[in-house]
Amino acid sequence: MTPPTPPRRRRPRTKLGAATLALALAASLAACSSAGTPSSGTASAGGPVTLQVWTWNLKNGNPAAQAIIDKYHQENPNVTIKLSEVGGTSETASKVLAADKAGDTPDVIQLEYRAVPAMVVSGAVKDITADVASAKAGIDPNIWALTTFNNQVYGVPQDIGPMAFTYRKDLFDKYGVKVPTTWAEYAKAAEQIHKKDPDAYIASFAANQLEFFAAQAAQAGAQWWSTDGNAWKVGIDSEPSLKTADFWQDLVQRDLVKVEPLLTPEWNAQVNKGKILSWAAAAWAPSVIHSVAPDTAGKWESAPLPQWTPGDPAVPFLGGSAYLVPAKSKHAKEAAAFAAWLGASNEGSKLQLTLDIYPGGNAGRQATLTHEPPKLMPQQKDFYQVTDQVIKNTTIPVTWGPNVNIAQSAFGDALNKAALDKTSFRAVYQATQQAVVADLQKSGYTVTK
Numbered sequence: 001m002t003p004p005t006p007p008r009r010r011r012p013r014t015k016l017g018a019a020t021l022a023l024a025l026a027a028s029l030a031a032c033s034s035a036g037t038p039s040s041g042t043a044s045a046g047g048p049v050t051l052q053v054w055t056w057n058l059k060n061g062n063p064a065a066q067a068i069i070d071k072y073h074q075e076n077p078n079v080t081i082k083l084s085e086v087g088g089t090s091e092t093a094s095k096v097l098a099a100d101k102a103g104d105t106p107d108v109i110q111l112e113y114r115a116v117p118a119m120v121v122s123g124a125v126k127d128i129t130a131d132v133a134s135a136k137a138g139i140d141p142n143i144w145a146l147t148t149f150n151n152q153v154y155g156v157p158q159d160i161g162p163m164a165f166t167y168r169k170d171l172f173d174k175y176g177v178k179v180p181t182t183w184a185e186y187a188k189a190a191e192q193i194h195k196k197d198p199d200a201y202i203a204s205f206a207a208n209q210l211e212f213f214a215a216q217a218a219q220a221g222a223q224w225w226s227t228d229g230n231a232w233k234v235g236i237d238s239e240p241s242l243k244t245a246d247f248w249q250d251l252v253q254r255d256l257v258k259v260e261p262l263l264t265p266e267w268n269a270q271v272n273k274g275k276i277l278s279w280a281a282a283a284w285a286p287s288v289i290h291s292v293a294p295d296t297a298g299k300w301e302s303a304p305l306p307q308w309t310p311g312d313p314a315v316p317f318l319g320g321s322a323y324l325v326p327a328k329s330k331h332a333k334e335a336a337a338f339a340a341w342l343g344a345s346n347e348g349s350k351l352q353l354t355l356d357i358y359p360g361g362n363a364g365r366q367a368t369l370t371h372e373p374p375k376l377m378p379q380q381k382d383f384y385q386v387t388d389q390v391i392k393n394t395t396i397p398v399t400w401g402p403n404v405n406i407a408q409s410a411f412g413d414a415l416n417k418a419a420l421d422k423t424s425f426r427a428v429y430q431a432t433q434q435a436v437v438a439d440l441q442k443s444g445y446t447v448t449k
Contacts, residue, residue: 048080049331050331051082051107052084053110054096054106055085055109055323057357058355059083068348071347072348084106096125099328100123104328105326106326107332108335109323109325113319113400114211114404116322117399117401117402117404118405120149125324125325125326126324126329126336127153127154128332131333131336132336132340135344136153139156142397143160145397146160146322147322155325156322156323156344157322157360157361158320158321158360159321159360161358162283162315162317162394163281163305164280164302165280165302165306166286166300168299168300169300175192175197181307182306182307182308183307186202187251190203191254200274200275201270202278203257203280204267204270204276207419208408208412209262210407213248213411215316216244217244218315218398219305219308220244231447234437235433236433237429237432246425249425252419252422263292268292271292271293272293282318283302284358285302286375290374298377301380315396316397317394320360322360323338343361345363349362350363356374356375358387369385371384403436410436414432
């Protein structure tokens with residue numbers, strides 16, 4: 001069965017378009033919050049300082065992370081970095097808001113890009129525009145725009161997620177399955193795989209991955225959040241978005257994808273057994289797969305993400321994170337300097353590669369082209385060339401609204417239940433739309449249709 005083809009969208013925006021959209025977003029943020037005003041943070045007068053850093057990439061006990069911290073301390077002997085490992089964005093954001101309320105915040109926090117607008121609106125993070133002005137040249141405009149609102153910078157991009165399709169090349173070859181270049185071909189490949197081995201699936205269907213489904217909708221021409229002057233528009237139930245819901249519902253109902261969250265013991269076991277054969281995610285996926293299935297190394301490869309419109313390779317970024325400075329940081333100037341060094345400097349950006357993540361800085365990106373491929377696919381010598389080309393084609397900017405958490409709460413469990421009960425995915429998208437709009441209006445925002 002051929003999946004429905006969403007209406008053709010406008011040609012992808014340029015990098016300048018991404019920055020322009022960020023400016024439009026901030027106009028709405030500023031209208032509803034005083035967060036656009038630079039917050040005061042007490043900087044030291046050049047004496048020794050200790051920066052409290054909340055992060056998940058720089059892990060205590062990881063030699064690569066410690067080498068990065070040691071290098072920074074060597075170059076900045078008056079600055080000591082103290083790392084505290086935190087969970088994902090939701091956990092970190094709630095902790096930061098609690099710390100802000102208590103007046104006891106860390107100095108640097110790592111957050112995914114989707115959480116930045118909410119933190120700006122809350123006033124919990126500092127405008128660091130002046131502090132990181134000299135770092136701007138080290139990061140491409142379409143990436144720098146991810147943390148820039150109303151021409152004010154609230155964070156320094158660290159890593160990015162150019163979307164890609166990571167698959168078991170050995171099993172695709174064994175089953176005679178062509179690597180899909182379109183989502184129509186993906187559905188056909190799913191049929192072939194499940195026919196060859198009824199216990200095998202092209203992928204799992206992880207309903208709680210809100211960011212993936214938002215990216216799917218964006219690739220198809222929808223915008224889940226956008227701005228109209230000082231008002232918000234919500235397009236979760238727009239027709240291009242709903243057609244992507246139809247596509248996945250069709251695969252679920254025909255038992256061509258396995259309804260299973262990512263990284264559960266069951267998912268890990270199925271990946272190790274060669275029963276889940278791919279993951280449509282981003283360039284960080286190989287390191288995640290290797291962490292749970294190291295014995296499968298050498299059997300995987302990555303390719304560009306399938307397209308909704310044949311010949312249109314543009315995709316949004318999926319995931320990635322930035323380092324921000326809480327508004328009440330006691331050492332805001334030094335904190336911003338550390339974030340800028342790590343994300344945008346030639347040295348810091350290149351060192352990101354030692355953490356097995358995809359750096360957002362220009363020097364780190366350039367270094368990938370001569371870097372060894374991920375441990376999961378040591379034989380794919382062109383891995384970084386493939387992903388670099390994806391970045392050059394990644395021109396679809398995604399605007400995240402200030403209430404992503406509401407969308408996540410309304411979406412994930414409901415979509416999983418719909419997948420298990422074989423009920424309407426469209427209804428879940430429509431209910432999420434209603435919940436997001438109602439929350440925006442309750443919070444004092446203007447919402448237009």
